[in-house]
Amino acid sequence: MADVLLTHSYHLPYDPKQVRKMQPYPPLGTLYAASALRAGNISVAVFDTMLGDPDLGFSTALLQHRPKIVVIYEDDFNFLSKMCLTRMRELAWQLARLAKEAGSVVIAHGSDMTDQGESYLRNEVDFILLGEAEETLVTLCSAVLSARPYSDIPGLLYLDAAGKLHKSSREVPKNASWSALPRPARELIDLAPYRQAWTTAHGxxxxxxxxxxxxxxxxxxxxxxxxxxxxxxxxxxxxxxxxxxxxxxxxxxxxxxxxxxxxxxxxxxxxxxxxxxxxxxxxxxxxxxxxxxxxxxxxxxxxxxxxxxxxxxxxxxxxxxxxxxxxxxxxxxxxxxxxxxxxxxxxxxxxxxxxxxxxxxxxxxxxxxxxxxxxxxxxxxxxxxxxxxxxxxxxxxxxxxxxxxxxxxxxxxxxxxxxxxxxxxxxxxxxxxxxxxxxxxxxxxxxxxxxxxxxxxxxxxxxxxxxxxxxxxxxxxxxxxxxxxxxxxxxxxxxxxxxx
Known part of the structure; x- marks a missing residue:
């Protein structure tokens, strides 16, 4: 069980060029977000879509953890995420739909979410996190879990009660304390498939x-x-x-x-x-x-x-x-x-x-x-x-x-x-x-x-x-x-x- 289930939308088998290269790397940005949540005393699990089945695997993770919140947090250190690929967008919407069906609040963060925020919000995402979002993520998750107001939290994009787009009026966050975060929580994912893929392809x-x-x-x-x-x-x-x-x-x-x-x-x-x-x-x-x-x-x-x-x-x-x-x-x-x-x-x-x-x-x-x-x-x-x-x-x-x-x-x-x-x-x-x-x-x-x-x-x-x-x-x-x-x-x- 975990209050927050983190995931991301890059799935290697959906990208033929990267399959040929076979150089998969764990989602560091997502794992840093997990470290930030842990430091904020919020229980967190991670479903890694890089090599895992994004359909069956994510559904299984939802059943296992029954999270109150699902966060689709893209790896800001992955140039592929920065490219705003439409295949990633489609998968993110699919993950959001499955999370909403499971009764979770859905939060999303990434380059494409920043660019296409309203389209994500109209495809089952409840909140978009803008800027360097680790602190915003912890603050928002704490507010949602304790049913506190969130309208004054900086760096949020969401639809108000009337269905209109609302953006926090304060400046988009820049996390000045990122370099002091604990190391990325690699222990929350399975590195064995990465090791096997690398050693098989590259020795x-x-x-x-x-x-x-x-x-x-x-x-x-x-x-x-x-x-x-x-x-x-x-x-x-x-x-x-x-x-x-x-x-x-x-x-x-x-x-x-x-x-x-x-x-x-x-x-x-x-x-x-x-x-x-x-x-x-x-x-x-x-x-x-x-x-x-x-x-x-x-x-x-x-x-x-x-x-x-x-x-x-x-x-x-x-x-x-x-x-x-x-x-x-x-x-x-x-x-x-x-x-x-x-x-x-x-x-x-x-x-x-x-x-x-x-x-x-x-x-x-x-x-x-x-x-x-x-x-x-x-x-x-x-x-x-x-x-x-x-x-x-x-x-x-x-x-x-x-x-x-x-x-x-x-x-x-x-x-x-x-x-x-x-x-x-x-x-x-x-x-x-x-x-x-x-x-x-x-x-x-x-x-x-x-x-x-x-x-x-x-x-x-x-x-x-x-x-x-x-x-x-x-x-x-x-x-x-x-x-x-x-x-x-x-x-x-x-x-x-x-x-x-």
């Missing part, structure tokens, strides 16, 4: 941890409905102690840091490395960061702490596109970072984005040339995705039709008037992935795909896939295009015996 057990929350940078395509530009970091000692626990108690062999931006505080990195060495608890780990944060001292500190892989938000090899994104990054920063990481034998991986408004064929070629000249160890490619609350969305919202969100993480549908139609960007992604894979002789998939033929397909599509609706962009947003159909040279990937 080692990896799990996730976060050292910080939020990001102070202002890239105009990045949605930040929960933390805004606020950034908060835990103590280096507490993070190292959590890694030691994961290693010694749970048998974890690898760590993924889910922070939006790791290594923002350069001194913190040195302190963290010191703590890891003092506790003798080093594990290999990978992070997300920025190229301009990779200084020689920071890179050395990361390696000393156990870092083996760094994913950087490179986005584009065109300075024009980076500037249009308000990325605050120079192409030369990327080149320098790649060199620094290579010197320390750390894997350098690039997140890339194609299709941003104003990006031309010449800009795309600059991105391809950057990848070829720096040779990252891996890449991840996405297409520009206009999420509400971003400057990018405001620019293109009139071009977006009835489809406003991706269905799953492999949808990658371009929903505005980009320079090219979707088939071109898909072909571009496939060709660049195949080329990078081909550099790694150990990658069997890469060795089976001929990048040259894929690039030829890109070239053919470039001619016929230009978007006739480009006129919808303001003239100053589009760089004039050359009539000369330039194509990136293939010499770097064509074997010498095939070159003419």
């Amino acid at each position: 080692r057990f990896s799990t996730n941890i976060v050292a910080s929350r939020g990001c102070p940078y202002r890239c105009n395509w990045c949605a930040k409905p929960i933390s805004g530009n606020k950034f908060q970091i835990r103590s280096a000692k507490s993070v190292a102690a959590e890694i030691r626990e994961l290693k010694e108690v749970y048998g974890v062999e690898h760590i993924w840091f889910g922070d939006d931006v790791f290594a923002l505080n350069h001194q913190w990195v040195q302190d963290f490395a010191d703590e890891i060495e003092a506790m003798k608890c080093a594990l290999p780990f990978k992070i997300q960061s920025r190229a301009d944060l990779m200084t020689p001292k920071t890179v050395a500190g990361l390696k000393r702490a156990g870092c083996t892989e760094i994913w950087m938000g490179v986005e584009s090899g065109s300075q024009k596109v980076l500037d249009a994104m308000d990325k605050g990054l120079r192409v030369t920063d990327i080149i320098t970072a790649r060199s620094l990481l290579a010197n320390e034998a750390l894997r350098a991986c690039f997140f890339l984005q194609f299709g941003y408004p104003g990006e031309t064929w010449e800009d795309i070629q600059q991105t391809i040339e950057l990848v070829r000249s720096t040779r990252p160890d891996d890449i991840g490619i996405s297409f520009s995705y206009p999420l509400p609350g971003t400057g990018f969305f405001e620019r293109v919202q009139e071009q977006i039709g009835t489809k406003r969100n991706w269905t799953d993480s492999d949808d990658l549908c371009v929903m505005f008037f980009a320079a090219y139609k979707n088939d071109f960007y898909v072909a571009l992604r496939n060709a660049l992935h195949a080329e990078v894979d081909s550099w790694n002789s150990a990658n069997k998939l890469g060795s089976q795909i001929d990048p040259v033929s894929l690039w030829q397909h890109v070239f053919e599509l470039e001619i016929v896939s230009r978007n006739s609706k480009l006129a919808a962009f303001p003239a100053d947003e589009i760089t004039s295009r050359s009539d000369k159909r330039k194509f990136v040279p293939l010499q770097n990937i064509i074997p010498a015996e095939r070159q003419v």
Whole structure:
């Protein structure tokens, strides 16, 4: 029995791309919410939908715990949750319906709930929690359980007695005490399926941890409905102690840091490395960061702490596109970072984005040339995705039709008037992935795909896939295009015996 049953709406089998990758991580944000409820002396259980059956499993959990309150609390540290996928929305509504049928009050929190609050409230959800919601969650649950008024609680969205949308008048909460919360309550879920999935697919057990929350940078395509530009970091000692626990108690062999931006505080990195060495608890780990944060001292500190892989938000090899994104990054920063990481034998991986408004064929070629000249160890490619609350969305919202969100993480549908139609960007992604894979002789998939033929397909599509609706962009947003159909040279990937 538990007064509150926590769950979330990301179910791995509903996402074919993530099934292929098979890198499931527990819902840290949900588990932090559980820790906050426990600290508030509220009994709580968790039903984890990541690998569990969201229908039968959730119904069984409702019968077992008979909760007075069900909370659908998305993992704010999971980029998939931040993408506001419609498959997650559909599952959240389904979970809310089952909870209401069981007689529970339903509370929900997450990026999509913040964006689509009224639609959730009209699909069996009673309250939406806005902002950094752990404190709000505890206060609201306490009020509901003791039948106290809730109208003055900040950060709430709900329908009043007349069915009209009501939002708390006070400022949306930012939980200044998040870094002092107890560690996420991993013991409330079963980690065995995660261990089995990881060891079967990759030969080692990896799990996730976060050292910080939020990001102070202002890239105009990045949605930040929960933390805004606020950034908060835990103590280096507490993070190292959590890694030691994961290693010694749970048998974890690898760590993924889910922070939006790791290594923002350069001194913190040195302190963290010191703590890891003092506790003798080093594990290999990978992070997300920025190229301009990779200084020689920071890179050395990361390696000393156990870092083996760094994913950087490179986005584009065109300075024009980076500037249009308000990325605050120079192409030369990327080149320098790649060199620094290579010197320390750390894997350098690039997140890339194609299709941003104003990006031309010449800009795309600059991105391809950057990848070829720096040779990252891996890449991840996405297409520009206009999420509400971003400057990018405001620019293109009139071009977006009835489809406003991706269905799953492999949808990658371009929903505005980009320079090219979707088939071109898909072909571009496939060709660049195949080329990078081909550099790694150990990658069997890469060795089976001929990048040259894929690039030829890109070239053919470039001619016929230009978007006739480009006129919808303001003239100053589009760089004039050359009539000369330039194509990136293939010499770097064509074997010498095939070159003419």
